[in-house]
Amino acid sequence: MIRFVINAFLFAALATALLVIGQPHQLSAKPTSKVVDVRLGAHSDATRFVIELTQSVDFTVFLLPDPYRVVIDLPEVAWDLEPGQELLGRGQISGYRYGLFRPGNSRIVLDMEGPVQVERAHVLQPEGSKGYRLVVDLAPTDLETFAKIAGWPERQTAGIAQPTPKPQIGALQRPARKKKVIVIDPGHGGIDSGAIGKKGTYEKAVVLATAKKLKETLENTGRYEAILTRDRDIFLELRERVDVARRAQADLFISLHADSLSNRSSLRGASVYTLSETASDKEAAALARKENRADLIAGVDLRNETDDVTSILIDLAQRETMNHSVTFARTLTPQLGRVTRLIKNTHRFAGFRVLKAPDVPSVLVELGYLSNSHDEQNLGSRKWREQLSKAITDAIDTFFENLPAEKRAARAG
Ligand SMILES: [Zn+2]
Incomplete structure (x- = not known):
């Protein structure tokens, strides 16, 4: 399992998010960073995924099997990108998507052609006209290595949903309600x-x-x-x-x-x-x-x-x-x-x-x-x-x- 930079702030934000799950979502966290560009690059044996942001962010990267995916979790960010486009992949990435996952938690999911490992994942400081860049480098790997490194971050495993109510006998009996x-x-x-x-x-x-x-x-x-x-x-x-x-x-x-x-x-x-x-x-x-x-x-x-x-x-x-x-x-x-x-x-x-x-x-x-x-x-x-x-x-x-x-x-x- 691979994990990068989980600081106390992100953990607290996720813990809060877990508490409100199952309720109609009305919370509105204020995103502090804006994603202004997404780029993909295929270099000989590696595929690079880059998002450019107005502020630096902490992030988590993990790999999932069935199908092969790379998940990048961020605090809630705003997306200042052209809407309404099919997001085409490149190199090892066959396609990708992004958006709000939980209150306070934005997410990017990359669909992969096959098993990969994360070679590098870091945030680069602004340079010239470029803002902060979150760079994730992915390289193909064998099934055995992938099986060892893929999996859910531990903090995501517990207590996601509230208990589901038991079915009632006489399904359509309801408490007396005006509406x-x-x-x-x-x-x-x-x-x-x-x-x-x-x-x-x-x-x-x-x-x-x-x-x-x-x-x-x-x-x-x-x-x-x-x-x-x-x-x-x-x-x-x-x-x-x-x-x-x-x-x-x-x-x-x-x-x-x-x-x-x-x-x-x-x-x-x-x-x-x-x-x-x-x-x-x-x-x-x-x-x-x-x-x-x-x-x-x-x-x-x-x-x-x-x-x-x-x-x-x-x-x-x-x-x-x-x-x-x-x-x-x-x-x-x-x-x-x-x-x-x-x-x-x-x-x-x-x-x-x-x-x-x-x-x-x-x-x-x-x-x-x-x-x-x-x-x-x-x-x-x-x-x-x-x-x-x-x-x-x-x-x-x-x-x-x-x-x-x-x-x-x-x-x-
Ligand atoms: Zn539908």
């Missing part, structure tokens, strides 16, 4: 951009804008309290998103996304997904795999996570919840059809991790394709997002109006 609680989950965020559109639209940005509009529209009715899993450009683990809904004992959970397909720019339209052990079709299965990769993309420590992605054990509480999820999906699709095109078989099923709250009806909505210019334009339009929020709100109204009748019918049968 229904809707948890809206804008997908991705921070270091995980999600899909990127043709014109450079970030999925993480448009789903956040949509989520905020939907929250406002719901709350304006006076019938709902809406909670966002994130309200700024920050990363959240999939499990944390589920936990926000469960702790709030939410009546409904809606995860918002937008897809992108590299070879099918003509395909457009919205779709709605609910949880299932078996995917309804190949495309739904592929989409779930893509969305489930979010934690991997951000370099999350999943060692303590039970491997529940492939097998979803559905107990009785969950079955009731799933029936409600399906009912809501069926209510939602015609409403979405009022404001946008729909893909064929609009309601599909697959093993999405973010839909796994056993006691909160949950759907995932793909609002459209950022690889299609019409959909990209819609998602970027304030007016369209307003119409969409109204349509989803109408669907939510209908869903709750019909619930009591459905329960009576179930008892009579």
Whole structure:
């Protein structure tokens, strides 16, 4: 394991960050340093990764396997870089991404072609027109060496998440509340951009804008309290998103996304997904795999996570919840059809991790394709997002109006 310069300040910042995890993130640390440039260089046998900053920073570098990654953790920094670009790799680096990982903790993840070791990692002082430069030199290594040096820094292993509440018996029984609680989950965020559109639209940005509009529209009715899993450009683990809904004992959970397909720019339209052990079709299965990769993309420590992605054990509480999820999906699709095109078989099923709250009806909505210019334009339009929020709100109204009748019918049968 390789670690560089962890001083008391950084440790304190991370310790604070660990305490607030699992809460909707509203903390706003003030970044002191700004990243103004990122450069990659391939020199014979080594690959150099450089970021230029306005202030010096302390940092940690570590290596991860499956897939090969180099993670660089920094205190929260601002990113003053051209947005909306695919970040192409060079040399041993096949691609990279950066962004906010936790409050107070920015992160860069480099995807590597193969096993590497860190030859050098240090901050150079300003020189001429150049500011502070954090330089990381990487060289290929053999599997055996990599296995010895790769791994999680010890301080990251413990106490990340708050305990998850036990599923309730009778999944939809809630404390007496005047308002229904809707948890809206804008997908991705921070270091995980999600899909990127043709014109450079970030999925993480448009789903956040949509989520905020939907929250406002719901709350304006006076019938709902809406909670966002994130309200700024920050990363959240999939499990944390589920936990926000469960702790709030939410009546409904809606995860918002937008897809992108590299070879099918003509395909457009919205779709709605609910949880299932078996995917309804190949495309739904592929989409779930893509969305489930979010934690991997951000370099999350999943060692303590039970491997529940492939097998979803559905107990009785969950079955009731799933029936409600399906009912809501069926209510939602015609409403979405009022404001946008729909893909064929609009309601599909697959093993999405973010839909796994056993006691909160949950759907995932793909609002459209950022690889299609019409959909990209819609998602970027304030007016369209307003119409969409109204349509989803109408669907939510209908869903709750019909619930009591459905329960009576179930008892009579
Ligand atoms: Zn997504």
